[in-house]
Amino acid sequence: MAERHPKPYLVGDHLALDFLNSQVRPGGEPRDWLNDGAGLLAWLTEAGAIDASVARRLRRRGEGGGNLDGVAEQARELRKWLGEFVDRHAGREIDRDAFVELGLLNRLLARDDIYRQIALTLTNA
Template identity: 45%
Template sequence: MSIAILMVTIKLLGEPRMSLSAPAMFVADSPGLDFLNSVATPVDAPLDWIADGEGLLAWLEQAQLVSTQVLQGMRKDAMPGELDRVAAQARDLREWFRGFVRAHKGKPLTSAVLDELAPLNRLLERDEGYELVIPETGTGHGLQLQAMRRWKSPESVLLPIGLAMARLVTEEDFSHVKACEGPACTLLFADHTRARNRRWCSMDLCGNRAKQAAHRHRHKALH
């Protein structure tokens, strides 16, 4: 996603409510953290990409966590208001996990936090995943295993989100999970830079704001 395009789109919208025409933000280098960043204040007004059921499905598609075909089926088969209720569950899940990440970022996770992750494990226990033998992708002519999932209800779209969260806590070094240093920014990211010195969610957003603020400060000091 182009941050510049996002900023222009939001300014043209001029509304605090997210429009589905505005692309979601994926700047965290981690799908689990990108989920937390599905609510943000990239310009002036707070924006929530999963404010309703359609927003949730659109975000899942942009995040490539659920296939377009599955999401189209969800739209077709869901009862009135059902997807909005799932989106409300997703928002509750997001804010619970935000509290966990903010409490533990900057230091390695240990098994001592396992009890805190009970809500995540309860979600993962709902999964009806399985694997199928399919033709090998690419130029090969052999066979491979592919993970599949039974999408029995709209609530099942929360499962790939849960898996992204689980991978964050098991595969990411929480020592490198950071919050953007922008004064009003709420975005989180995994610092994968070689020097581990990333400070901003994006140089196009908070990085440039910091440069402009520093320039104004120097100019004021000289005059």
């Protein structure tokens, strides 16, 4: 029988914030919804990022030799990087140096067929 994952806390009002909150310590007890491939798929489904049919297809592909646990590890690394970025720049304008750091996120987004990019816009002040 498949392991049941507890429902994630989706309180950020935005998928990116919920992603950052996918690792918590309720009552001091650590919980990470992205601890493995199955947990990642469960979290993505509960968060509305993918639907159940996509999760089933990815799960089958993972059972056929795909590396869902490796993808979950990459997601945890991205979450750590994003959390550190937010901590460093919280409450401040994003300057050119911070924008350069966001190149990592743009490269990740560019791996999809259709994607958006984070771009620096100059304004006359």
